[in-house]
Amino acid sequence: MSTNNRALRVSMPLTVCILGALTAAALLSLPGPDRLDDTATPAGSSAETPNAAAGGANDEPRINIADFTFESGISVQAGETLTVTNSDGVAHTLTSNDGLFDTGDLGGGATGSVIAPEVAGTYSFICLIHPSMTGSVTVTP
Ligand SMILES: [Cu+2]
Numbered sequence: 001m002s003t004n005n006r007a008l009r010v011s012m013p014l015t016v017c018i019l020g021a022l023t024a025a026a027l028l029s030l031p032g033p034d035r036l037d038d039t040a041t042p043a044g045s046s047a048e049t050p051n052a053a054a055g056g057a058n059d060e061p062r063i064n065i066a067d068f069t070f071e072s073g074i075s076v077q078a079g080e081t082l083t084v085t086n087s088d089g090v091a092h093t094l095t096s097n098d099g100l101f102d103t104g105d106l107g108g109g110a111t112g113s114v115i116a117p118e119v120a121g122t123y124s125f126i127c128l129i130h131p132s133m134t135g136s137v138t139v140t141p
Pocket residue numbers: 091092093127128129130133
């Protein structure tokens with residue numbers, strides 16, 4: 001008796017599965033114009049708010065220091081937080097030549113941040129501890 005019951009319990013979900021698979025296959029094979037529209041949707045429609053409050057955004061601008069060299073080619077929006085990571089084993093600073101921003105001493109492996117100036121442009125900086133270390137950041141409006 002119990003064998004029959006078990007067989008029933010197994011066959012019911014199986015039937016549902018097969019029906020579901022067939023339905024899915026039928027839907028996928030439909031020549032839906034909607035599907036074509038989906039792929040054609042431009043990706044730039046999700047506009048970021050320019051003055052978004054500082055938070056744990058994943059696309060936060062970062063600059064890395066390694067081997068006594070500032071990472072180059074970094075750009076940041078005016079007023080935005082720029083995260084600075086010191087990947088060396090000794091302390092560095094990232095200090096604006098114009099005194100506009102300064103991480104202060106960043107120990108080996110430490111992370112700090114500066115706020116980008118409000119005026120767009122290219123800003124040069126140095127490491128106060130090793131003045132031969134120089135770099136620049138591009139601030140965009
Ligand atoms: Cu340094």
